[in-house]
Amino acid sequence: MMTEAHVTASEQTRARLVEAAREVFSECGFQGATVREICRRADANVAAVNYHFGSKDGLLAEALNFNQLKALQTANLTADARPEIRLRLFIRDFMLMLLDEKSASRQCRMMARELADPTPALDKIVIEAIAPLHEFLDRLVREIVGDKVGETECQRCVLSILGQCSFYYHSEPVLQRLMPELRYDRDEIEAIAQHIADFSLAALLVKRNG
Amino acid sequence: MMTEAHVTASEQTRARLVEAAREVFSECGFQGATVREICRRADANVAAVNYHFGSKDGLLAEALNFNQLKALQTANLTADARPEIRLRLFIRDFMLMLLDEKSASRQCRMMARELADPTPALDKIVIEAIAPLHEFLDRLVREIVGDKVGETECQRCVLSILGQCSFYYHSEPVLQRLMPELRYDRDEIEAIAQHIADFSLAALLVKRNG
DNA sequence: TTTACTTTCAAACAAGTGTTTGATATGTTG
DNA sequence: CAACATATCAAACACTTGTTTGAAAGTAAA
Numbered sequence: 357m358m359t360e361a362h363v364t365a366s367e368q369t370r371a372r373l374v375e376a377a378r379e380v381f382s383e384c385g386f387q388g389a390t391v392r393e394i395c396r397r398a399d400a401n402v403a404a405v406n407y408h409f410g411s412k413d414g415l416l417a418e419a420l421n422f423n424q425l426k427a428l429q430t431a432n433l434t435a436d437a438r439p440e441i442r443l444r445l446f447i448r449d450f451m452l453m454l455l456d457e458k459s460a461s462r463q464c465r466m467m468a469r470e471l472a473d474p475t476p477a478l479d480k481i482v483i484e485a486i487a488p489l490h491e492f493l494d495r496l497v498r499e500i501v502g503d504k505v506g507e508t509e510c511q512r513c514v515l516s517i518l519g520q521c522s523f524y525y526h527s528e529p530v531l532q533r534l535m536p537e538l539r540y541d542r543d544e545i546e547a548i549a550q551h552i553a554d555f556s557l558a559a560l561l562v563k564r565n566g
Numbered sequence: 567m568m569t570e571a572h573v574t575a576s577e578q579t580r581a582r583l584v585e586a587a588r589e590v591f592s593e594c595g596f597q598g599a600t601v602r603e604i605c606r607r608a609d610a611n612v613a614a615v616n617y618h619f620g621s622k623d624g625l626l627a628e629a630l631n632f633n634q635l636k637a638l639q640t641a642n643l644t645a646d647a648r649p650e651i652r653l654r655l656f657i658r659d660f661m662l663m664l665l666d667e668k669s670a671s672r673q674c675r676m677m678a679r680e681l682a683d684p685t686p687a688l689d690k691i692v693i694e695a696i697a698p699l700h701e702f703l704d705r706l707v708r709e710i711v712g713d714k715v716g717e718t719e720c721q722r723c724v725l726s727i728l729g730q731c732s733f734y735y736h737s738e739p740v741l742q743r744l745m746p747e748l749r750y751d752r753d754e755i756e757a758i759a760q761h762i763a764d765f766s767l768a769a770l771l772v773k774r775n776g
Numbered sequence: 777t778t779t780a781c782t783t784t785c786a787a788a789c790a791a792g793t794g795t796t797t798g799a800t801a802t803g804t805t806g
Numbered sequence: 807c808a809a810c811a812t813a814t815c816a817a818a819c820a821c822t823t824g825t826t827t828g829a830a831a832g833t834a835a836a
Contacts (some may be wrong), residue, residue: 365802366813385683387597391794401815406795408813473595473683482743490744512761513740517732520726526736527594529684531725533692534700555769562768565659575832576783601824611785616825618783777836784831793822802813 370408372398377419382465386416386475413476420477421463422485428465429492432543439499444494444553447521451549454525468525490514500557501564513560520552580618587629592675596626596685601668625687630687631673632695634663639702649709653770654763656706657731661759664735665750678735698722710767711774723770732761 376398380389391405391412398404409415428449432442453461454468467481493514501510524531529537538544585609590599601615601622608614619625638659642652663671664678677691703724711720723758735740741748 364813368604369813390792392792401813402794403796403815404813412794427691473598478739479743482740486740487744509761511745512758513765515733516730516762516765519730519737521729522737523725523729527729527732528698529688530692534697535721548722551719553724555723555726556765558772559765559768562772574783579783600822602822609784612824613785613826614783654819779836780834782831782833785829787827787829789824789826791823791825794820796811796819797817798815799817800813800815803810804812806808 366408369400373400373404373408374419376460377415378466381416381484382462382469382507385469385473386477387473387561413560416475416477417480419463420466420480420484422467424461424464425464425467425485425489428453429489432496433492436526439496440557441559443496443500443517443552446493446521447483447553447556448515448549449548450521451524451545451552452542455545456542457540458542465525468522490518493517497560500560505563509563513556516559517552517556520556524548576618579608579610579614583610583614583618583625584629586743587625588672588676589628591626592672592679594685595679595683597683620654626685627688627690629673630691630694632677633673634671635674635677635695638663639699642704642706643702649706650767653706653710653727653767654760656703657763657766658756658759661734661755661762662732662752664731665722665755665758666752668752675735678732700728703727707770710770715773719773723766723773726769727762727766730766734758 359371373394376388376394379397380394383389384393394415395402395404405412405415409418428446430448432449435442435445437445453464467485470478470481490511494510497510497513497517498505501513505513528540583604586604587599589607590604593599594603602612604625605612605614615622615625619628638656642656642659645652645655646653663674674695677695680688680691700721704720707720707723707727708715711723715723738750
């Protein structure tokens with residue numbers, strides 16, 4: 357029917373809507389985003405969302421995409437380096453994904469926004485993105501601290517790392533007021549990532565040797 | 567006029583509204599909270615908010631109160647103990663304030679909610695609560711790491727500590743799904759606080775000696 | 777009690793939300 | 807071309823939001 361090579365006008369509209377949705381959702385959150393604003397940016401009629409995706413919820417489900425987050429993990433797993441180095445790499449990539457405007461990873465910033473404010477899609481996000489991410493980090497931390505550290509303790513270390521990372525994202529409005537000169541340019545992000553890695557690795561190595 | 571000993575009915579209404587507002591704001595955030603729900607819990611008419619406080623914004627400003635957070639800091643400052651111990655104490659008290667349902671410190675949980683989602687009152691919150699808190703922690707961390715560590719680095723350590731703490735609060739919906747058995751009872755909170763203190767102090771001491 | 781002021785209340789208002797509708801255009805197929 | 811399904815559109819719908827209104831109830835002083 358429409359399985360031809362050329363792209364239907366309808367398909368273009370869908371694509372524009374999904375892209376605009378990612379923009380607006382990541383800027384305003386699910387509740388704050390309005391269908392009208394999404395359609396305005398997608399240059400589409402207000403009814404388009406419901407026609408193509410059934411509802412605002414349907415559009416959110418479609419807009420969610422964790423490919424970049426997954427790619428980050430598989431790339432890290434195949435990296436031939438010591439776990440300490442791989443943790444450094446992960447934190448750096450993760451922070452760039454979260455904070456760098458130019459990284460065009462709005463899908464994952466959407467996800468980050470939902471953490472604090474449950475939406476109809478939170479279950480999907482947890483199952484498909486956060487749980488695997490958590491398990492990935494758990495394995496990485498385990499490689500670093502060794503077998504003497506209990507599983508609960510190991511999990512809490514993962515949360516300590518994730519907590520540090522997401523704080524810079526979630527609390528940006530506050531940090532901007534607290535330190536007006538703060539800009540998330542590439543150098544600053546890398547410096548922050550290095551600090552988090554230093555801070556966390558120091559703690560992890562003490563746990564391994566303690 | 568109304569400076570007598572007995573409490574006016576009007577004053578009671580105001581007080582009920584403020585208390586209900588703290589409840590609802592801390593549960594739903596400023597945007598999510600509705601004037602009608604607040605008035606329902608306060609057993610007051612919908613118009614009461616605008617009559618007594620001018621607007622929803624005015625009620626928020628009135629409901630904000632940082633006494634407990636300030637008390638926590640002054641108590642910590644007067645404690646006669648080494649800075650490492652005082653950091654442990656602070657993290658414990660702070661986590662109890664954030665996570666313990668029974669601690670009745672909704673005012674500060676309101677504050678925590680706003681961090682991610684700027685409201686008309688964010689400036690006031692930052693100036694009156696977060697900036698002093700940040701400075702307090704900065705001094706405490708400085709006492710621990712000594713003078714060899716740069717100021718930027720010291721500040722980032724503060725953010726690492728705050729990030730770990732607030733993560734357990736902000737991401738509760740996610741953590742609940744990730745670890746269904748998780749309950750924020752008093753023992754669990756204290757265990758979490760101890761982990762954060764251990765993790766952070768290990769990192770800080772490495773910085774001091776490195 | 778009468779008077780003036782404060783507080784409460786049900787109802788309505790104006791603006792914004794996601795969604796639906798029915799007509800109109802568009803493209804595909806016989 | 808004609809017939810049909812698809813896609814777009816302006817308009818309206820149903821609902822929720824914070825806020826306003828004008829009357830009723832309550833309160834305190836003269």
